[in-house]
Amino acid sequence: MIPAFLLLIIFVFYPIVDTVYVSFLSKGTGNFVGLANYNYVLFEKVNPLINIPNILQGLFPMGALIHNLIWILIHLPLTVMLGLAFAVLLRDVKGGTIVKAIVFLGIVVPLVVGGVLFRYVYDSDAGVVNAALRIVGLGAYARDFTQFRETALFSVILGSIWIWTGFAMIVYSAGLEGIPKEMYEAAEIDGTSRWKTFWRITVPMLRATTLVVITLTLLWELKIFDIVYVVTQGGPGGASSVLAFEMYNQAFYANDYGAGSAIAVILTLMTFGVAAYLVSRMSRT
Amino acid sequence: MKAAISSLLEQAKKRVFDFFNKIKSFRIKLPSKKPKLSTVIVHLVAWLIALIWLIPFLGVAIASVRPFSEVQFGWWNIHPFTLTFKNFVDTWTGATTLPLSRAMLNSLIVTIPATFIPISISALAAYSFARFRSRTKDTLFLFLVLLQTIPQQMVIVPIFVLFRNLNLLNNYIGLILLHSAFALPWQILFLRNFFSALPIEIEEAALVDGASHFKIFWRVVLPLTLPALASLISLQFVFVWNDFFFALVTILNPTAKLAPQIIPLLIGRLNLNYSLLAAGSILVMIIPVAIYVALQRYYVRGLTAGAVKG
Numbered sequence: 001m002i003p004a005f006l007l008l009i010i011f012v013f014y015p016i017v018d019t020v021y022v023s024f025l026s027k028g029t030g031n032f033v034g035l036a037n038y039n040y041v042l043f044e045k046v047n048p049l050i051n052i053p054n055i056l057q058g059l060f061p062m063g064a065l066i067h068n069l070i071w072i073l074i075h076l077p078l079t080v081m082l083g084l085a086f087a088v089l090l091r092d093v094k095g096g097t098i099v100k101a102i103v104f105l106g107i108v109v110p111l112v113v114g115g116v117l118f119r120y121v122y123d124s125d126a127g128v129v130n131a132a133l134r135i136v137g138l139g140a141y142a143r144d145f146t147q148f149r150e151t152a153l154f155s156v157i158l159g160s161i162w163i164w165t166g167f168a169m170i171v172y173s174a175g176l177e178g179i180p181k182e183m184y185e186a187a188e189i190d191g192t193s194r195w196k197t198f199w200r201i202t203v204p205m206l207r208a209t210t211l212v213v214i215t216l217t218l219l220w221e222l223k224i225f226d227i228v229y230v231v232t233q234g235g236p237g238g239a240s241s242v243l244a245f246e247m248y249n250q251a252f253y254a255n256d257y258g259a260g261s262a263i264a265v266i267l268t269l270m271t272f273g274v275a276a277y278l279v280s281r282m283s284r285t
Numbered sequence: 286m287k288a289a290i291s292s293l294l295e296q297a298k299k300r301v302f303d304f305f306n307k308i309k310s311f312r313i314k315l316p317s318k319k320p321k322l323s324t325v326i327v328h329l330v331a332w333l334i335a336l337i338w339l340i341p342f343l344g345v346a347i348a349s350v351r352p353f354s355e356v357q358f359g360w361w362n363i364h365p366f367t368l369t370f371k372n373f374v375d376t377w378t379g380a381t382t383l384p385l386s387r388a389m390l391n392s393l394i395v396t397i398p399a400t401f402i403p404i405s406i407s408a409l410a411a412y413s414f415a416r417f418r419s420r421t422k423d424t425l426f427l428f429l430v431l432l433q434t435i436p437q438q439m440v441i442v443p444i445f446v447l448f449r450n451l452n453l454l455n456n457y458i459g460l461i462l463l464h465s466a467f468a469l470p471w472q473i474l475f476l477r478n479f480f481s482a483l484p485i486e487i488e489e490a491a492l493v494d495g496a497s498h499f500k501i502f503w504r505v506v507l508p509l510t511l512p513a514l515a516s517l518i519s520l521q522f523v524f525v526w527n528d529f530f531f532a533l534v535t536i537l538n539p540t541a542k543l544a545p546q547i548i549p550l551l552i553g554r555l556n557l558n559y560s561l562l563a564a565g566s567i568l569v570m571i572i573p574v575a576i577y578v579a580l581q582r583y584y585v586r587g588l589t590a591g592a593v594k595g
Contacts, residue, residue: 004410004469007403011466012432015440015447022442086334093328099335101581106338108577108584109570110527112548116566117341119552120348125358126559128340162338167588174589194323223436226529230549244530247438252534257442264438275434279427 016268023261037262041250047238049246049263060149061238064246065266067153071242072221074157075164080213082161083168087176088202090169100173104166111163115230118159122146146232152240156231163227164220168213175209176202215278222270243267349373349563356560372564381561382550383539385568391457392526392544392572399461399525403468404517408510410469411476412502426477432470437530445534455538463535464525472517475590479513480506516587519580523573544569 026033042049042065049065061067086103090096106114121128122145130142145155179202187197203210225244228234234241234249241249243263251260347360349372355365376385414425444463445454453459483506491501507514532543548569551562577584 001410001413003406004473007406007462007466008432008469011444011463012435012440015443016435018443019439089327090331090334093331096331099331099338102335102342103338104585105342105574105577108523108573110529110545110548110573112529112545113566113570116548116552116562117345120344120559120563121341123557123559126348126356126360128344128359128361131359131361162341166338170585171589174585219434223438225438229529229533230552244436244438248441248530248534251442252445257446261442264436264442267436268439271434271436272431275431279430 019261019264022257023265025258027256027258033258037258038266041246041259041262041266045250045259047241047246049243049266060153061241064234064238064241064243064263067240068222068224068242068270070153071157071160071224072218074154075161075221076214076217078161079164079168079217080210082165083213084172084203084206084210086165086169087172088198091173091176100166100169104170106163107166107170111226112230114163115159115227118162118227119146119231121159122155146240147236149236149239152232152236156228156240159231160221160224160227164217167220168217171213171216172206172209175206179205211278211281215274218274219271222267222274243270345563345566348560349567351560353558353560372560373568376547376551376561376565376568381558383542383547385544385547385565387540388542388544388547389568389572391541395457395460395464395532395543396522396525399464399468400518400522402461403465403472404514404521406465407469407472407517408476408507408514409502411473412480412506414473415477415480426474429470429474433474437467441530441534448535454535455541457541460531460535463531464528468521468524472521475517475587476510476513478590479510483509512583513587515580515583516590519576519584520587522576523584526573544572 023037024032024034026036043052047061047063049063051061051063051066054060055062055066062070086100090100093099106117109117120126122130124130124142124144127144129145133139133142143151145151183201183205184197187201192200223244224242225248228240228242228245229248232240234245244267247260247263247267250256250263254260344360348356350368350370351360352367352369352371355362355367375381378384378386414422448454448456448459451459487505487509488501491505496504527545529545532546536542536546547565548562551558551565
């Protein structure tokens with residue numbers, strides 16, 4: 001127990017407390033400035049975390065915090081539904097295990113490599129997506145989607161769906177194994193349709209699994225960093241930036257530890273919200 | 286004449302019709318069922334999924350073994366097709382950026398201890414956590430769940446300052462300990478569940494025989510835990526190897542950089558050479574993929590064990 005506590009105190013507890021403390025200090029002089037850093041990163045800095053004028057006009061960048069929320073809005077329902085659909089579909093298919101292994105590979109490779117993989121897909125000359133657009137006569141829309149304000153964020157989100165679906169699928173596959181076969185046999189004898197069986201047996205029996213998939217996916221979406229760093233560097237002009245990337249930029253490019261720490265605290269409060277939701281739901285069931 | 290032809294046609298039609306009817310009836314007697322349309326569609330969808338998920342890998346694999354000039358306008362253009370391993374040699378020896386050979390060796394130097402140190406520490410901690418009664422157990426459990434969700438960004442500024450003051454920047458000892466500390470919460474939780482499920486009677490028997498707690502742990506509990514340890518080893522190895530952020534901040538010296546750090550360097554040039562980037566990507570991903578393939582059962586079980594139990 002002692003080595004565990006020692007490591008946790010030095011490398012986790014102390015840094016957490018210190019980050020909270022530093023987030024109240026000004027850059028350079030280190031004076032206590034209250035919530036000034038929070039106000040600065042949320043609304044005042046260049047490319048603030050919440051860019052209200054741009055949000056009102058529907059323009060990117062809308063701010064890293066909003067980008068994370070957009071990420072969740074698109075990525076969460078799609079990966080959860082695709083993960084469940086793939087798990088159910090591939091369970092009954094010959095060679096389904098091979099297909100599963102292929103889909104799962106995206107989560108095994110380093111995220112920086114995952115970023116490279118889908119960056120290549122979007123390339124204006126060498127990418128599959130644009131080649132397909134040219135073939136179906138939409139060549140006018142062909143471009144490197146990661147390099148334009150309107151599309152950069154969405155292209156990275158789509159790539160992250162390609163990466164993360166494998167995780168949701170593998171967790172759902174394990175959850176499916178826990179459903180007693182007798183339930184399906186009984187449904188078959190009653191002549192229940194596949195569709196009805198799915199909604200009346202599979203989905204309700206997987207409720208606990210779904211809860212875990214949702215929380216782990218939310219945490220992943222909030223912490224996203226590597227693929228943004230590799231594919232867009234948060235650009236162009238901050239149009240695809242996210243909280244974790246802004247934190248890195250603020251602390252280690254602008255060398256403003258106070259502002260960087262403030263972003264880290266905001267991010268951590270959001271992950272704690274997700275964790276609290278999980279714990280409260282778990283204790284209720 | 287016309288009437289004769291049409292009657293002949295009618296006869297022929299009838300024959301053909303009868304023939305097919307016979308086949309049909311013959312078929313029905315066969316035990317094998319005609320595949321349902323829905324089954325066919327399901328299989329088609331399954332292979333479409335495989336194709337969509339395979340294409341990015343396929344593109345990188347093909348681009349990596351051809352000169353960039355050939356794949357500049359798409360790796361699917363196969364005329365001309367020159368097979369070459371120059372891209373691999375160039376990224377390995379660092380003809381254009383830092384040598385990947387060195388970076389991969391560095392990654393191994395970090396990953397191996399950062400895999401085994403936290404596992405041995407969390408095994409001991411989780412054992413006492415699961416076996417010894419204490420009122421604070423529930424609080425501790427909640428605490429570990431919360432710690433699991435901490436983003437790396439939340440600790441990185443103090444860690445950077447600490448490492449700079451202790452001369453641990455560009456030094457693997459700091460990075461290894463940092464990774465070890467970050468692994469403890471999820472590993473302790475994972476092993477706690479596993480230890481709790483072990484039958485306590487075996488240990489009680491050993492205790493009656495006069496074995497010490499440590500001896501029981503070493504001789505009785507640990508051998509029973511091997512599958513769980515295999516899960517932890519494969520997961521932690523891949524996590525540490527794949528990690529980018531901690532290395533990005535703490536390893537700044539070019540010759541000390543780790544394998545994933547080389548990938549952005551291969552991108553960060555004016556004319557993006559996808560063939561080199563593809564070769565580099567394959568070299569960096571080959572280690573985690575090999576671990577996954579070799580320990581697939583344990584890897585997947587470890588990933589889903591906590592999740593499914595909730």
